[in-house]
Amino acid sequence: MFSIYILTYNEELDIAACIESAMLSDDIIVVDSCSSDRTVEIASRYPIRVVQHAFESHGRQRTWMLESIPPKHEWVYILEADERMTPELFAECEQAIQQSDYIGYYVAERVMFMNRWIRYSTQYPRYQMRLFRHGQVWFTDYGHTEREVCHGATSFLKSTYPHYTCSKGLSRWIEKHNRYSTDEATETLHQIEQGTVNWRALFFGKSEVERRRALKDLSLRLPARPLIRFFYMYFLLGGFLDGRAGLAWCTLQAFYEYLILLKVWEMKHLPVTTLDTQSSVSQTNTQTDATSINFS
Template identity: 90%
Template structure:
Protein backbone atom coordinates (compact mmCIF):
# COMPACT_ATOMS: atom_id res chain seq x y z
CA UNK A 1 0.00 0.00 0.00
CA UNK A 2 1.08 3.60 -0.56
CA UNK A 3 -0.29 7.04 0.37
CA UNK A 4 -1.77 9.36 -2.26
CA UNK A 5 -1.49 13.14 -2.25
CA UNK A 6 -4.10 15.06 -4.25
CA UNK A 7 -3.21 18.67 -5.04
CA UNK A 8 -6.19 21.03 -5.45
CA UNK A 9 -7.22 24.62 -6.08
CA UNK A 10 -10.82 25.40 -7.05
CA UNK A 11 -11.37 21.84 -8.26
CA UNK A 12 -15.08 21.36 -7.45
CA UNK A 13 -15.64 19.96 -10.94
CA UNK A 14 -12.96 17.25 -10.73
CA UNK A 15 -12.31 16.51 -7.07
CA UNK A 16 -15.03 13.88 -6.48
CA UNK A 17 -14.05 11.73 -9.48
CA UNK A 18 -10.37 12.11 -8.61
CA UNK A 19 -10.85 10.98 -4.99
CA UNK A 20 -13.06 8.07 -6.02
CA UNK A 21 -10.40 6.85 -8.43
CA UNK A 22 -7.81 6.96 -5.63
CA UNK A 23 -9.84 5.14 -2.97
CA UNK A 24 -7.94 1.92 -3.54
CA UNK A 25 -5.48 3.50 -1.10
CA UNK A 26 -6.26 3.68 2.62
CA UNK A 27 -4.40 6.98 3.03
CA UNK A 28 -5.59 9.82 0.77
CA UNK A 29 -4.39 13.35 1.56
CA UNK A 30 -5.98 16.38 -0.11
CA UNK A 31 -3.56 19.32 -0.15
CA UNK A 32 -5.66 22.38 -0.96
CA UNK A 33 -4.29 25.81 -1.85
CA UNK A 34 -7.09 27.69 -0.04
CA UNK A 35 -9.80 27.14 -2.66
CA UNK A 36 -12.65 29.64 -2.89
CA UNK A 37 -15.15 27.18 -4.37
CA UNK A 38 -16.68 23.94 -3.00
CA UNK A 39 -13.53 21.82 -3.32
CA UNK A 40 -13.01 21.30 0.42
CA UNK A 41 -16.73 20.80 1.06
CA UNK A 42 -16.93 18.04 -1.56
CA UNK A 43 -13.66 16.42 -0.46
CA UNK A 44 -14.84 16.31 3.16
CA UNK A 45 -17.60 13.86 2.15
CA UNK A 46 -14.96 11.20 1.60
CA UNK A 47 -12.64 9.39 4.05
CA UNK A 48 -9.65 11.61 3.30
CA UNK A 49 -7.40 13.95 5.27
CA UNK A 50 -7.57 17.58 4.18
CA UNK A 51 -4.85 20.19 4.67
CA UNK A 52 -4.78 23.76 3.43
CA UNK A 53 -1.71 25.84 2.69
CA UNK A 54 -1.39 29.13 0.75
CA UNK A 55 0.14 28.59 -2.67
CA UNK A 56 3.51 30.16 -3.50
CA UNK A 57 4.76 27.96 -6.33
CA UNK A 58 4.45 24.36 -7.45
CA UNK A 59 7.88 23.42 -6.11
CA UNK A 60 7.35 25.11 -2.73
CA UNK A 61 3.86 23.63 -2.33
CA UNK A 62 5.22 20.13 -2.84
CA UNK A 63 8.12 20.80 -0.49
CA UNK A 64 5.73 21.98 2.25
CA UNK A 65 3.49 18.99 1.62
CA UNK A 66 6.29 16.46 1.93
CA UNK A 67 7.88 18.10 4.97
CA UNK A 68 4.75 19.00 6.95
CA UNK A 69 2.17 16.25 6.43
CA UNK A 70 2.78 12.83 8.00
CA UNK A 71 1.95 9.85 5.83
CA UNK A 72 0.85 6.36 6.74
CA UNK A 73 3.08 4.56 4.25
CA UNK A 74 6.71 4.70 3.16
CA UNK A 75 5.78 5.25 -0.47
CA UNK A 76 3.64 8.11 -1.81
CA UNK A 77 1.98 9.01 -5.11
CA UNK A 78 1.20 12.56 -6.30
CA UNK A 79 -2.12 12.95 -8.13
CA UNK A 80 -3.47 16.15 -9.67
CA UNK A 81 -7.21 16.81 -9.38
CA UNK A 82 -7.79 16.57 -13.15
CA UNK A 83 -6.02 13.20 -13.30
CA UNK A 84 -7.29 9.75 -12.38
CA UNK A 85 -5.75 6.72 -10.74
CA UNK A 86 -6.61 3.50 -12.56
CA UNK A 87 -6.82 0.03 -10.97
CA UNK A 88 -4.08 -1.20 -13.32
CA UNK A 89 -1.75 1.65 -12.41
CA UNK A 90 -2.46 1.20 -8.70
CA UNK A 91 -1.61 -2.51 -8.87
CA UNK A 92 1.65 -1.79 -10.67
CA UNK A 93 2.54 0.90 -8.12
CA UNK A 94 2.00 -1.61 -5.31
CA UNK A 95 4.40 -4.05 -6.92
CA UNK A 96 6.95 -1.37 -7.82
CA UNK A 97 7.08 -0.05 -4.26
CA UNK A 98 8.39 -3.44 -3.11
CA UNK A 99 11.52 -3.16 -5.27
CA UNK A 100 14.48 -2.03 -3.12
CA UNK A 101 16.53 -1.00 -6.18
CA UNK A 102 14.59 2.21 -6.89
CA UNK A 103 13.40 5.19 -4.87
CA UNK A 104 10.96 6.53 -7.46
CA UNK A 105 9.04 5.80 -10.64
CA UNK A 106 7.86 7.87 -13.59
CA UNK A 107 4.38 7.36 -15.03
CA UNK A 108 3.15 8.50 -18.45
CA UNK A 109 0.02 10.60 -18.92
CA UNK A 110 -2.67 10.20 -21.55
CA UNK A 111 -3.81 13.72 -22.37
CA UNK A 112 -7.60 13.81 -22.77
CA UNK A 113 -8.85 16.83 -24.72
CA UNK A 114 -12.22 17.45 -26.40
CA UNK A 115 -13.24 13.89 -25.37
CA UNK A 116 -10.30 12.49 -27.30
CA UNK A 117 -6.96 10.98 -26.33
CA UNK A 118 -4.28 13.21 -27.87
CA UNK A 119 -2.05 10.27 -28.71
CA UNK A 120 0.44 11.82 -31.10
CA UNK A 121 0.99 15.55 -30.64
CA UNK A 122 1.70 15.23 -26.90
CA UNK A 123 4.90 13.26 -27.51
CA UNK A 124 3.38 10.22 -25.79
CA UNK A 125 4.67 8.60 -23.66
CA UNK A 126 5.52 11.72 -21.67
CA UNK A 127 6.61 10.87 -18.13
CA UNK A 128 6.21 12.58 -14.75
CA UNK A 129 7.70 11.39 -11.47
CA UNK A 130 4.66 10.34 -9.46
CA UNK A 131 5.49 7.37 -7.21
CA UNK A 132 8.44 7.64 -4.82
CA UNK A 133 9.80 6.76 -1.42
CA UNK A 134 8.98 9.50 1.07
CA UNK A 135 12.09 11.46 2.08
CA UNK A 136 14.06 10.52 -1.05
CA UNK A 137 12.60 13.07 -3.49
CA UNK A 138 12.12 16.81 -3.30
CA UNK A 139 11.16 19.51 -5.79
CA UNK A 140 12.51 22.80 -7.14
CA UNK A 141 10.78 25.46 -9.22
CA UNK A 142 11.23 25.58 -12.99
CA UNK A 143 9.24 28.10 -14.99
CA UNK A 144 5.59 27.85 -13.94
CA UNK A 145 6.00 24.30 -12.71
CA UNK A 146 8.60 22.18 -10.89
CA UNK A 147 11.35 19.62 -11.38
CA UNK A 148 12.20 16.78 -9.07
CA UNK A 149 15.53 16.06 -7.38
CA UNK A 150 16.01 12.38 -6.55
CA UNK A 151 18.29 10.80 -3.97
CA UNK A 152 18.62 7.43 -5.65
CA UNK A 153 17.84 5.45 -8.80
CA UNK A 154 14.51 5.77 -10.59
CA UNK A 155 12.61 3.68 -13.13
CA UNK A 156 9.46 3.78 -15.28
CA UNK A 157 5.99 2.31 -14.93
CA UNK A 158 4.22 0.65 -17.84
CA UNK A 159 0.69 1.68 -16.88
CA UNK A 160 -0.53 5.20 -17.69
CA UNK A 161 -3.05 7.63 -16.22
CA UNK A 162 -5.67 9.86 -17.93
CA UNK A 163 -5.16 13.63 -17.64
CA UNK A 164 -8.27 15.71 -18.41
CA UNK A 165 -6.51 18.93 -19.34
CA UNK A 166 -9.60 20.90 -20.38
CA UNK A 167 -12.20 19.55 -17.96
CA UNK A 168 -13.06 23.06 -16.77
CA UNK A 169 -13.62 24.50 -20.24
CA UNK A 170 -11.67 26.48 -22.81
CA UNK A 171 -12.02 29.80 -20.98
CA UNK A 172 -10.34 28.36 -17.87
CA UNK A 173 -7.62 26.80 -20.03
CA UNK A 174 -6.84 30.13 -21.71
CA UNK A 175 -6.87 32.04 -18.41
CA UNK A 176 -4.57 29.47 -16.84
CA UNK A 177 -2.07 29.53 -19.69
CA UNK A 178 -2.05 33.31 -19.71
CA UNK A 179 -0.80 33.12 -16.12
CA UNK A 180 1.62 30.29 -16.83
CA UNK A 181 3.17 32.20 -19.74
CA UNK A 182 4.44 34.87 -17.33
CA UNK A 183 6.51 32.34 -15.37
CA UNK A 184 7.65 30.66 -18.59
CA UNK A 185 8.80 34.03 -19.95
CA UNK A 186 10.89 34.60 -16.82
CA UNK A 187 12.39 31.12 -17.13
CA UNK A 188 13.12 31.75 -20.83
CA UNK A 189 15.07 34.91 -20.00
CA UNK A 190 16.98 33.12 -17.26
CA UNK A 191 17.86 30.17 -19.50
CA UNK A 192 18.97 32.44 -22.35
CA UNK A 193 21.21 34.43 -20.02
CA UNK A 194 22.58 31.70 -17.75
CA UNK A 195 21.41 28.29 -18.96
CA UNK A 196 22.93 25.88 -21.46
CA UNK A 197 21.74 23.14 -23.78
CA UNK A 198 22.77 19.64 -22.73
CA UNK A 199 23.55 18.35 -26.20
CA UNK A 200 24.61 14.93 -24.96
CA UNK A 201 21.25 14.43 -23.24
CA UNK A 202 19.46 15.64 -26.36
CA UNK A 203 20.90 12.87 -28.54
CA UNK A 204 22.06 10.24 -26.06
CA UNK A 205 19.93 10.81 -22.95
CA UNK A 206 19.33 7.63 -21.00
CA UNK A 207 15.61 8.34 -20.60
CA UNK A 208 12.73 10.18 -22.22
CA UNK A 209 12.84 12.70 -19.37
CA UNK A 210 16.47 13.69 -20.04
CA UNK A 211 15.91 14.00 -23.79
CA UNK A 212 12.70 16.01 -23.35
CA UNK A 213 14.31 18.49 -20.96
CA UNK A 214 17.28 19.01 -23.28
CA UNK A 215 14.83 19.56 -26.14
CA UNK A 216 12.98 22.12 -24.03
CA UNK A 217 16.21 24.05 -23.37
CA UNK A 218 17.08 23.97 -27.07
CA UNK A 219 13.61 25.15 -28.11
CA UNK A 220 14.02 28.35 -26.07
CA UNK A 221 16.81 29.39 -28.42
CA UNK A 222 15.08 28.72 -31.74
CA UNK A 223 13.59 31.48 -33.92
CA UNK A 224 9.88 31.53 -34.82
CA UNK A 225 9.10 29.24 -31.90
CA UNK A 226 5.28 29.35 -32.20
CA UNK A 227 5.38 28.32 -35.86
CA UNK A 228 8.04 25.68 -35.25
CA UNK A 229 6.06 24.28 -32.35
CA UNK A 230 2.94 23.92 -34.45
CA UNK A 231 4.79 22.29 -37.36
CA UNK A 232 6.67 19.98 -35.01
CA UNK A 233 3.54 18.87 -33.15
CA UNK A 234 1.11 18.68 -36.04
CA UNK A 235 3.30 17.14 -38.73
CA UNK A 236 6.46 15.66 -37.21
CA UNK A 237 4.82 14.17 -34.11
CA UNK A 238 1.69 13.29 -36.07
CA UNK A 239 -0.87 15.59 -34.48
CA UNK A 240 -2.76 15.50 -37.77
CA UNK A 241 -3.67 11.92 -36.85
CA UNK A 242 -5.44 13.16 -33.70
CA UNK A 243 -8.26 14.63 -35.80
CA UNK A 244 -10.07 17.87 -34.98
CA UNK A 245 -9.00 17.67 -31.34
CA UNK A 246 -5.38 17.37 -32.44
CA UNK A 247 -5.62 20.45 -34.64
CA UNK A 248 -7.15 22.45 -31.78
CA UNK A 249 -4.51 21.18 -29.34
CA UNK A 250 -1.58 22.09 -31.60
CA UNK A 251 -3.06 25.52 -32.33
CA UNK A 252 -3.53 26.28 -28.65
CA UNK A 253 0.02 25.17 -27.84
CA UNK A 254 1.40 27.45 -30.57
CA UNK A 255 -0.72 30.30 -29.16
CA UNK A 256 0.71 29.58 -25.70
CA UNK A 257 4.24 29.74 -27.12
CA UNK A 258 3.44 33.09 -28.75
CA UNK A 259 2.20 34.47 -25.42
CA UNK A 260 5.52 33.50 -23.83
CA UNK A 261 7.48 35.33 -26.55
CA UNK A 262 5.31 38.43 -26.20
CA UNK A 263 5.93 38.52 -22.46
CA UNK A 264 9.67 37.98 -22.96
CA UNK A 265 9.69 41.06 -25.20
CA UNK A 266 7.60 42.96 -22.65
CA UNK A 267 9.97 42.10 -19.81
CA UNK A 268 12.95 43.22 -21.89
CA UNK A 269 11.52 46.47 -23.24
CA UNK A 270 8.63 47.55 -20.98
CA UNK A 271 9.49 46.62 -17.38
CA UNK A 272 6.40 46.61 -15.19
CA UNK A 273 6.99 48.06 -11.69
CA UNK A 274 6.37 45.65 -8.80
CA UNK A 275 5.40 42.81 -11.14
CA UNK A 276 6.06 40.15 -8.52
CA UNK A 277 3.81 41.94 -6.03
CA UNK A 278 0.99 42.26 -8.54
CA UNK A 279 1.28 38.61 -9.45
CA UNK A 280 1.12 37.41 -5.85
CA UNK A 281 -1.85 39.65 -5.10
CA UNK A 282 -3.70 38.79 -8.28
CA UNK A 283 -3.21 35.03 -8.07
CA UNK A 284 -1.21 34.85 -11.28
CA UNK A 285 0.50 31.63 -10.29
CA UNK A 286 -2.66 29.63 -9.85
CA UNK A 287 -1.86 26.12 -8.66
CA UNK A 288 -3.60 24.14 -11.38
CA UNK A 289 -2.59 21.10 -13.35
CA UNK A 290 0.37 21.48 -15.64
CA UNK A 291 0.22 22.21 -19.32
CA UNK A 292 2.48 20.13 -21.50
CA UNK A 293 5.07 22.86 -21.97
CA UNK A 294 7.93 20.37 -21.68
CA UNK A 295 6.34 17.80 -23.94
CA UNK A 296 7.11 19.52 -27.21
CA UNK A 297 9.03 22.40 -28.72
Protein backbone atom coordinates (compact mmCIF):
# COMPACT_ATOMS: atom_id res chain seq x y z
CA MET A 1 0.00 0.00 0.00
CA PHE A 2 1.07 3.61 -0.55
CA SER A 3 -0.19 7.02 0.60
CA ILE A 4 -1.74 9.56 -1.78
CA TYR A 5 -1.33 13.33 -1.46
CA ILE A 6 -3.92 15.44 -3.31
CA LEU A 7 -3.07 19.11 -3.97
CA THR A 8 -6.02 21.51 -4.20
CA TYR A 9 -7.08 25.12 -4.56
CA ASN A 10 -10.72 26.01 -5.26
CA GLU A 11 -11.46 22.54 -6.61
CA GLU A 12 -15.08 22.06 -5.51
CA LEU A 13 -16.00 20.80 -8.99
CA ASP A 14 -13.29 18.13 -9.11
CA ILE A 15 -12.34 17.16 -5.58
CA ALA A 16 -15.05 14.54 -4.92
CA ALA A 17 -14.34 12.56 -8.11
CA CYS A 18 -10.60 12.81 -7.47
CA ILE A 19 -10.86 11.51 -3.89
CA GLU A 20 -13.18 8.68 -4.92
CA SER A 21 -10.73 7.58 -7.59
CA ALA A 22 -8.00 7.43 -4.93
CA MET A 23 -10.01 5.51 -2.31
CA LEU A 24 -8.14 2.32 -3.19
CA SER A 25 -5.51 3.68 -0.81
CA ASP A 26 -6.10 3.62 2.96
CA ASP A 27 -4.17 6.88 3.46
CA ILE A 28 -5.33 9.95 1.49
CA ILE A 29 -4.13 13.43 2.43
CA VAL A 30 -5.67 16.54 0.87
CA VAL A 31 -3.27 19.50 1.03
CA ASP A 32 -5.33 22.60 0.35
CA SER A 33 -3.93 26.04 -0.45
CA CYS A 34 -6.57 27.88 1.63
CA SER A 35 -9.43 27.56 -0.86
CA SER A 36 -12.23 30.12 -0.80
CA ASP A 37 -14.86 27.74 -2.18
CA ARG A 38 -16.31 24.45 -0.83
CA THR A 39 -13.22 22.31 -1.49
CA VAL A 40 -12.40 21.68 2.18
CA GLU A 41 -16.06 21.13 3.10
CA ILE A 42 -16.48 18.48 0.41
CA ALA A 43 -13.15 16.79 1.16
CA SER A 44 -13.96 16.63 4.86
CA ARG A 45 -16.91 14.35 4.14
CA TYR A 46 -14.51 11.54 3.32
CA PRO A 47 -12.45 9.45 5.81
CA ILE A 48 -9.22 11.21 4.90
CA ARG A 49 -6.86 13.83 6.29
CA VAL A 50 -7.37 17.46 5.19
CA VAL A 51 -4.62 20.00 5.86
CA GLN A 52 -4.45 23.64 4.78
CA HIS A 53 -1.28 25.59 4.06
CA ALA A 54 -0.89 29.00 2.42
CA PHE A 55 0.54 28.66 -1.09
CA GLU A 56 3.98 30.11 -1.88
CA SER A 57 5.00 28.23 -5.02
CA HIS A 58 4.55 24.78 -6.53
CA GLY A 59 7.96 23.53 -5.44
CA ARG A 60 7.71 24.94 -1.92
CA GLN A 61 4.17 23.63 -1.42
CA ARG A 62 5.29 20.10 -2.27
CA THR A 63 8.39 20.36 -0.10
CA TRP A 64 6.36 21.66 2.85
CA MET A 65 3.83 18.87 2.34
CA LEU A 66 6.47 16.14 2.33
CA GLU A 67 8.30 17.58 5.36
CA SER A 68 5.30 18.51 7.50
CA ILE A 69 2.66 15.82 6.87
CA PRO A 70 4.07 12.34 7.54
CA PRO A 71 2.43 9.68 5.37
CA LYS A 72 1.24 6.37 6.77
CA HIS A 73 3.28 4.41 4.24
CA GLU A 74 6.86 4.48 2.99
CA TRP A 75 5.79 5.17 -0.60
CA VAL A 76 3.66 8.14 -1.70
CA TYR A 77 1.85 9.27 -4.83
CA ILE A 78 1.11 12.90 -5.73
CA LEU A 79 -2.27 13.52 -7.36
CA GLU A 80 -3.87 16.82 -8.37
CA ALA A 81 -7.58 17.49 -8.17
CA ASP A 82 -8.21 17.52 -11.92
CA GLU A 83 -6.45 14.16 -12.30
CA ARG A 84 -7.72 10.66 -11.53
CA MET A 85 -6.18 7.51 -10.16
CA THR A 86 -7.21 4.46 -12.20
CA PRO A 87 -7.44 0.85 -10.96
CA GLU A 88 -4.82 -0.18 -13.54
CA LEU A 89 -2.39 2.52 -12.41
CA PHE A 90 -2.99 1.73 -8.74
CA ALA A 91 -2.28 -1.96 -9.31
CA GLU A 92 0.95 -1.18 -11.17
CA CYS A 93 2.03 1.20 -8.39
CA GLU A 94 1.50 -1.57 -5.81
CA GLN A 95 3.59 -3.92 -7.89
CA ALA A 96 6.35 -1.32 -8.45
CA ILE A 97 6.87 -0.49 -4.78
CA GLN A 98 7.65 -4.11 -4.02
CA GLN A 99 10.88 -3.71 -5.97
CA SER A 100 13.85 -2.09 -4.24
CA ASP A 101 15.83 -1.06 -7.32
CA TYR A 102 14.28 2.42 -7.68
CA ILE A 103 13.31 5.28 -5.39
CA GLY A 104 10.73 6.80 -7.72
CA TYR A 105 8.63 6.29 -10.84
CA TYR A 106 7.49 8.63 -13.59
CA VAL A 107 3.91 8.34 -14.86
CA ALA A 108 2.54 9.67 -18.17
CA GLU A 109 -0.61 11.79 -18.33
CA ARG A 110 -3.44 11.63 -20.83
CA VAL A 111 -4.66 15.19 -21.39
CA MET A 112 -8.45 15.34 -21.70
CA PHE A 113 -9.82 18.41 -23.52
CA MET A 114 -13.18 19.07 -25.22
CA ASN A 115 -14.35 15.59 -24.14
CA ARG A 116 -11.53 13.70 -25.83
CA TRP A 117 -7.98 12.54 -25.24
CA ILE A 118 -5.49 14.87 -26.89
CA ARG A 119 -3.20 12.09 -28.01
CA TYR A 120 -0.83 13.82 -30.43
CA SER A 121 -0.63 17.53 -29.55
CA THR A 122 0.65 16.97 -26.01
CA GLN A 123 4.01 15.23 -26.50
CA TYR A 124 2.48 11.99 -25.25
CA PRO A 125 3.84 10.11 -23.41
CA ARG A 126 4.81 13.09 -21.24
CA TYR A 127 6.04 11.88 -17.85
CA GLN A 128 5.79 13.38 -14.38
CA MET A 129 7.40 12.15 -11.14
CA ARG A 130 4.42 10.89 -9.14
CA LEU A 131 5.25 7.71 -7.21
CA PHE A 132 8.29 7.73 -4.95
CA ARG A 133 9.79 6.65 -1.66
CA HIS A 134 9.13 9.31 0.98
CA GLY A 135 12.28 11.27 1.84
CA GLN A 136 14.08 10.41 -1.41
CA VAL A 137 12.46 12.95 -3.78
CA TRP A 138 12.11 16.72 -3.34
CA PHE A 139 10.92 19.56 -5.54
CA THR A 140 12.29 22.92 -6.66
CA ASP A 141 10.59 25.75 -8.56
CA TYR A 142 10.93 26.09 -12.31
CA GLY A 143 8.84 28.67 -14.15
CA HIS A 144 5.21 28.35 -13.10
CA THR A 145 5.64 24.75 -12.01
CA GLU A 146 8.29 22.54 -10.36
CA ARG A 147 11.04 20.04 -11.01
CA GLU A 148 11.95 17.04 -8.92
CA VAL A 149 15.28 16.31 -7.26
CA CYS A 150 15.79 12.55 -6.91
CA HIS A 151 18.29 10.91 -4.55
CA GLY A 152 18.54 7.61 -6.38
CA ALA A 153 17.64 5.69 -9.53
CA THR A 154 14.19 6.16 -11.09
CA SER A 155 12.08 4.33 -13.65
CA PHE A 156 8.81 4.60 -15.60
CA LEU A 157 5.37 3.03 -15.24
CA LYS A 158 3.35 1.84 -18.22
CA SER A 159 -0.08 2.83 -16.89
CA THR A 160 -1.26 6.42 -17.36
CA TYR A 161 -3.63 8.83 -15.61
CA PRO A 162 -6.31 11.11 -17.12
CA HIS A 163 -5.77 14.84 -16.66
CA TYR A 164 -8.93 16.94 -17.16
CA THR A 165 -7.01 20.12 -17.79
CA CYS A 166 -10.03 22.29 -18.66
CA SER A 167 -12.59 20.69 -16.36
CA LYS A 168 -13.51 24.02 -14.75
CA GLY A 169 -14.10 25.84 -18.01
CA LEU A 170 -12.13 27.87 -20.50
CA SER A 171 -12.35 31.07 -18.43
CA ARG A 172 -10.52 29.37 -15.54
CA TRP A 173 -7.91 28.04 -18.00
CA ILE A 174 -7.28 31.53 -19.40
CA GLU A 175 -7.15 33.06 -15.92
CA LYS A 176 -4.57 30.65 -14.58
CA HIS A 177 -2.41 30.77 -17.73
CA ASN A 178 -2.33 34.54 -17.43
CA ARG A 179 -0.72 33.97 -14.02
CA TYR A 180 1.51 31.18 -15.27
CA SER A 181 2.85 33.33 -18.10
CA THR A 182 4.32 35.78 -15.58
CA ASP A 183 6.33 33.02 -13.91
CA GLU A 184 7.36 31.59 -17.28
CA ALA A 185 8.53 35.03 -18.44
CA THR A 186 10.69 35.36 -15.33
CA GLU A 187 12.15 31.90 -15.91
CA THR A 188 12.75 32.73 -19.59
CA LEU A 189 14.86 35.76 -18.69
CA HIS A 190 16.77 33.79 -16.07
CA GLN A 191 17.54 30.92 -18.44
CA ILE A 192 18.60 33.17 -21.31
CA GLU A 193 20.91 35.20 -19.06
CA GLN A 194 22.34 32.41 -16.92
CA GLY A 195 21.24 29.04 -18.30
CA THR A 196 22.63 26.82 -21.06
CA VAL A 197 21.28 24.26 -23.52
CA ASN A 198 22.23 20.66 -22.79
CA TRP A 199 22.81 19.57 -26.37
CA ARG A 200 23.87 16.07 -25.37
CA ALA A 201 20.63 15.49 -23.46
CA LEU A 202 18.64 16.98 -26.34
CA PHE A 203 19.85 14.39 -28.84
CA PHE A 204 21.06 11.52 -26.67
CA GLY A 205 19.08 11.86 -23.44
CA LYS A 206 18.37 8.53 -21.76
CA SER A 207 14.72 9.38 -21.08
CA GLU A 208 11.84 11.49 -22.35
CA VAL A 209 12.24 13.73 -19.30
CA GLU A 210 15.90 14.58 -20.09
CA ARG A 211 15.16 15.26 -23.77
CA ARG A 212 12.07 17.37 -23.01
CA ARG A 213 13.91 19.57 -20.51
CA ALA A 214 16.74 20.19 -22.95
CA LEU A 215 14.16 21.04 -25.62
CA LYS A 216 12.55 23.49 -23.21
CA ASP A 217 15.86 25.30 -22.68
CA LEU A 218 16.42 25.46 -26.43
CA SER A 219 12.89 26.70 -27.15
CA LEU A 220 13.43 29.73 -24.90
CA ARG A 221 16.11 30.95 -27.30
CA LEU A 222 14.21 30.52 -30.56
CA PRO A 223 12.70 33.46 -32.50
CA ALA A 224 8.97 33.46 -33.31
CA ARG A 225 8.29 30.99 -30.52
CA PRO A 226 4.46 31.07 -30.79
CA LEU A 227 4.54 30.18 -34.50
CA ILE A 228 7.21 27.53 -34.00
CA ARG A 229 5.28 25.99 -31.16
CA PHE A 230 2.07 25.80 -33.18
CA PHE A 231 3.91 24.25 -36.15
CA TYR A 232 5.70 21.79 -33.87
CA MET A 233 2.53 20.69 -32.07
CA TYR A 234 0.06 20.72 -34.93
CA PHE A 235 2.19 19.39 -37.77
CA LEU A 236 5.30 17.66 -36.39
CA LEU A 237 3.61 16.02 -33.41
CA GLY A 238 0.48 15.34 -35.47
CA GLY A 239 -1.96 17.57 -33.61
CA PHE A 240 -4.16 17.67 -36.71
CA LEU A 241 -4.98 14.02 -35.94
CA ASP A 242 -6.66 15.20 -32.71
CA GLY A 243 -9.37 16.85 -34.79
CA ARG A 244 -11.16 20.01 -33.78
CA ALA A 245 -10.00 19.67 -30.18
CA GLY A 246 -6.38 19.39 -31.35
CA LEU A 247 -6.63 22.60 -33.38
CA ALA A 248 -8.11 24.44 -30.40
CA TRP A 249 -5.45 23.04 -28.06
CA CYS A 250 -2.53 24.00 -30.31
CA THR A 251 -3.97 27.50 -30.80
CA LEU A 252 -4.33 28.02 -27.06
CA GLN A 253 -0.75 26.89 -26.46
CA ALA A 254 0.58 29.25 -29.15
CA PHE A 255 -1.38 32.09 -27.54
CA TYR A 256 0.12 31.16 -24.17
CA GLU A 257 3.61 31.27 -25.68
CA TYR A 258 2.91 34.71 -27.15
CA LEU A 259 1.68 35.96 -23.78
CA ILE A 260 4.97 34.85 -22.23
CA LEU A 261 6.95 36.80 -24.84
CA LEU A 262 4.88 39.92 -24.23
CA LYS A 263 5.58 39.71 -20.51
CA VAL A 264 9.29 39.19 -21.18
CA TRP A 265 9.20 42.49 -23.08
CA GLU A 266 7.36 44.13 -20.17
CA MET A 267 9.95 42.94 -17.68
CA LYS A 268 12.73 44.39 -19.80
CA HIS A 269 11.14 47.78 -20.41
CA LEU A 270 8.69 48.64 -17.61
CA PRO A 271 9.86 50.67 -14.57
CA VAL A 272 11.12 48.61 -11.64
CA THR A 273 8.27 49.77 -9.38
CA THR A 274 5.70 48.44 -11.84
CA LEU A 275 7.50 45.11 -12.07
CA ASP A 276 7.63 44.80 -8.29
CA THR A 277 3.87 45.35 -8.07
CA GLN A 278 3.22 42.87 -10.87
CA SER A 279 5.41 40.24 -9.22
CA SER A 280 3.67 40.72 -5.88
CA VAL A 281 0.24 40.24 -7.45
CA SER A 282 1.42 37.13 -9.28
CA GLN A 283 2.80 35.55 -6.10
CA THR A 284 -0.43 36.31 -4.26
CA ASN A 285 -2.68 34.82 -6.94
CA THR A 286 -0.66 31.82 -8.11
CA GLN A 287 -2.13 28.60 -6.75
CA THR A 288 -1.99 24.85 -7.43
CA ASP A 289 -4.20 24.69 -10.50
CA ALA A 290 -3.78 22.16 -13.31
CA THR A 291 -0.50 22.47 -15.15
CA SER A 292 -0.35 23.53 -18.76
CA ILE A 293 1.19 21.39 -21.45
CA ASN A 294 4.61 22.74 -22.32
CA PHE A 295 8.20 21.63 -22.68
CA SER A 296 9.02 21.95 -18.96
